[in-house]
Amino acid sequence: MVTVADRPRLDAPPPDRVARLRAFLYRHRLFVGALALAFLLRVVTMLGYGPAQWFNDSYEYVSGAVNPDRPSALRPNGYSFLLLLLRPLHSFGLVAFVQHLMGLGVAVLIYSLLRVRFRLPGWGATLAALPVLFDAYQIQLEHLVMSDAMFMLLVVGVITLVLWHRRMSWRLGAVIGLLLALTALTRSIGLPILVLVVIYLMVKRTAWKTIVAMVVACALPVTGYMAWFASAHGNFAMTNSDGAILYMRTALFADCRKMKIDPREELELALLCISAPPGQRGFSGQKYLWWAQNGQRFHAFGVGSTFTPETNKTAGAFAQRAILSQPLDYLSLVAGDFFRAFHWGRPRFPDFNTYRQYEFLPETKVLPAWSSYRGSTDTDAQKYDPGLRTAPIQGKIRVIGTDVTDPWAGFLQVYQRIVRLPGIVLGVLLLIGLAGVAVRWRKLGGPVLLPWLASFGLILAPAATAEFDYRYLLPAVPLACLAAAISLRHGFSGPATAAPAAVTPGDVATGDITSGAVTSGDATGDPAEGDPATTGPVMIGPAVPPAVASGSDATAPITPGPANPGPATPGPATPGPVTPSSGTASAPTTGSAG
Structure with a gap:
């Protein structure tokens, strides 16, 4: 009996492609499942709090996107550039969606690096990505119109590229340099990360051409931005706020008597002296920078003069004098803020209003009508997204920035109380990474050093130069997870006993x-x-x-093999481990590590 085969469907994908996809999903089923669930959580967030959530800094970023002709004096415009790219779509909901994808992208980078480069098992690499996938405060931060999700993706992307390659070409170095420039233009703390990467590559004895290409590729965009800043503000810099923010850091302990400031000769510094004794200034220096009615001293230089080159320079000089005159007071304050990051709970800091902006609240967000570069903060938001709802409130038409929709919002409020990464767990991750660096002391920490130093630095830098803030912790979490996972994968037994497994x-x-x-x-x-x-x-x-390679049915189910399969036998002899040079059987060789 002769049968006629069905004509093949022209739109059907090749059988080997289907089999590869099925096998890929099966092999990475733990991470794929976690990623899908994390994506659903972010969909719930968009349904519950549309179109996005807002922080006090959000309005400056939106103003930079609506008025792109002038750089902000307060912070770099890198995130405003992203908003500008998305502006033609006129949707803060789209901005939030892109940022949620960035958060998921960070998790993919962590998993990929640990699986491919460091050969962690699937469950181990997935475990390292869980805080980024499921921490409620991570999800909430992605939903804010803020730069943190972009900054986190850039930092983790840089670390991933550096750790992935042992020998880097100058072209790859240039790519990393461009990413570092974007990182610095997103948040100015990105520039110290360049220093960490350069030191790490020098320890690895990377070719000088690669390092030079990276530094030049980073310097060119940053220098161009600083030239643009100079054309608008008159000084060659990235911001006019670093000195003022450092002043805020020292405001709690600065004592002009100990600093020996003479009002007759140093009037500008004397104007920044705080009359209240240090013990009566509270536990946050925010009011001495932002709140003119409650301690802020910059109004003495004139209205709107806080972030001018002259005031910023004077504030920086005052802060440096305070640190040099009272080093123990400064170190005590920095240590207190640094260790604040490792509490089991989540103490309210720096103030009630700031703390609430990191929460999923059962409240509609009405945008404030503060003055901005050209207009007001609420009208800037409407220019960016004309679809924002308005409502009459106390006789005025106000712009609504966030609508709360149940049951999605109610679920997130409960979820946030339960699912978060306690600070003490972050501390444990850092200690594990530190142990991994210590046992690799002969190699100056090996590949653990870079993510550990970057994580440690991202926690320490705000405590040293500004003030503790919960959102500053979150970019440090994936790097701490990377350092801990690499350390645990290769153990703490030291170089004499920890040898890599042979690849069959x-x-x-x-x-x-x-x-x-x-x-x-x-x-x-x-x-x-x-x-x-x-x-x-x-x-x-x-x-x-x-099965596919031999021409068998590609639609047959793929079943996992035994837990410890024996080596493949291409010929009569049983091969040993494969070396990359020849693919023939030989004993494992020992080479240098990254």
């Missing part, structure tokens, strides 16, 4: 890692990165399953 042909056949990308690790158990110029691509997903 079975690993290549099942898609854990490509044969061309495998290099031996060093004596500390840290695998060496493959050189992309010579080793070919690194794949997270599996290669074509044997």
Whole structure:
């Protein structure tokens, strides 16, 4: 009996592509499931709090996007550039959606780096990404019209690129430099990260051409921005706020008697002296920068003069004098704010209003009508998104920035009380990473050093230069998770006993890692990165399953093999571990690590 086969569907994907996708999803099922659930949580957030949520700093960013001809004197305009790119779509809901994708992108980077570069098991790499995926305060921060989600993605992207490659070309160095420039233009603390990356690459003995390319690629956009800033404000800088913010840091302890300020010779510094004794100034310096009616001293220089070059320079000089005159008071204050990050609870700080802006509240957000560069903050928001709702409130038409919709909002309010990363857990992650650095002391910390230093620095820098704020902690979390995961993957037993596991042909056949990308690790158990110029691509997903390669039914279900499969046998002899140079059986070799 002769049968006629059905004509193949022209729109059907190739069988091997379907099989690869199914095998990929199965192999990474834990992370894919977590990622899908985290995406649903962010959809619930958009349904419950539309179109976005707002912080006091949000309005300055929106003003920068609505009036892109002038850089802000207070903070870099990098995030305003992102808002400007999205402005043609006229939707703060879209802005929030993009930022939620950025948060999920951070989790993907963490998982990919740990799985491919450091060969963690799927459950381990997924565990390291959980705080970014599910922390309620992370989700809420992504939903704010704020720069933090963008900054976090850029920082983690830079660290991922640096750790992924052992030998970096100058072109890759230039790409990393451009990302560092975007990081610095998003938040000025990005420039110190450049220093950390340069030091790390020098420790790794990276080619000088790569380092120079990175520094130049970072310097050019930053220098161009500073020239633009000078054309608008008269001084070659990124902001006119660093001195004023450092003054806020020292306002709680600065004692003009100890600083020996003579009002007759240093009148400008004397105008910034605070008459209240240090013990009666409260626990936050915010009021001495922002609140003219409650302690702020900058009004003595004239209305609207807080962020001018002259006032900023004077405030910076005052703060430096205070630090040099009272170093122990300064260090005590910095230490207090640094360790505030590691509480089990979430104490209210720096004030009630700021604390509430990080919460999912059962309240509609009415945008304030503060003055802005050209108009007011509420009209700037309406120019950006004409779809914002208005309502009569106390005889005035006000702009509504956030509508609260149940049951989604009610669910998030309960979720936020339960699902968060306690500060003490962040402290434990940092300690694990520090232990990983310590056991690699002969290699100056190995690959653990960079994410650990970046995480530590992101927590310390605000405490040293501004003031503790909960949103400053969140970009440090994924880096602390990376450092801890790398440390735990390769143990703390030291270089004498921690050797890397051999990679078998079975690993290549099942898609854990490509044969061309495998290099031996060093004596500390840290695998060496493959050189992309010579080793070919690194794949997270599996290669074509044997069934498909042999022409069998591609629609057959894929079932996992045994937990510890034996090595593949391409020939009569049983091969040993595969080396990247030849693919033949040989003993594992020891090379240098990243």
